[in-house]
Amino acid sequence: MILARSLAALVALLHLYFLVLEMFLWTRPLGLKVFRNTPEKAQATRVLAANQGLYNGFLAAGLGWGIVAARVDVLAFFLGCVVVAGLYGAWSVSRRILWIQAAPALLGLIALWISR
Secondary structure (H helix, E strand, C coil), X not given: CHHHHHHHHXXXXXXXXXXXXXXXXXXXXXXXXXXXXXXXXXXXXXXXXXXXXXXXXXXXXXHHHHHHCCCHHHHHHHHHHHHHHHHHHHHHCCCHXXXXXXXXXXXXXXXXXXXX
């Protein structure tokens, strides 16, 4: 269970990082570099990115809840949501998302399953 909670914490921290990038740094140099955007494209999509960042924050909050409350069902739900979002992002945006987002969450789900 320690490994599962640690992986869930890693995924939560990643999603807090995504929140900051998408809500506050989208049009700044780091956001432009990470998401490979031009300043013009970033400016045109900043409201969409901020909305996406907010959802990443909700995922982080749900994972935090699952960790603190030691709720396997909550952790499984939110890790599953991250896996689905990562698979869709890998299919629709960039394969990098598969490794950055979906893989750590899937490892967390596997560790959660093994710990039961």
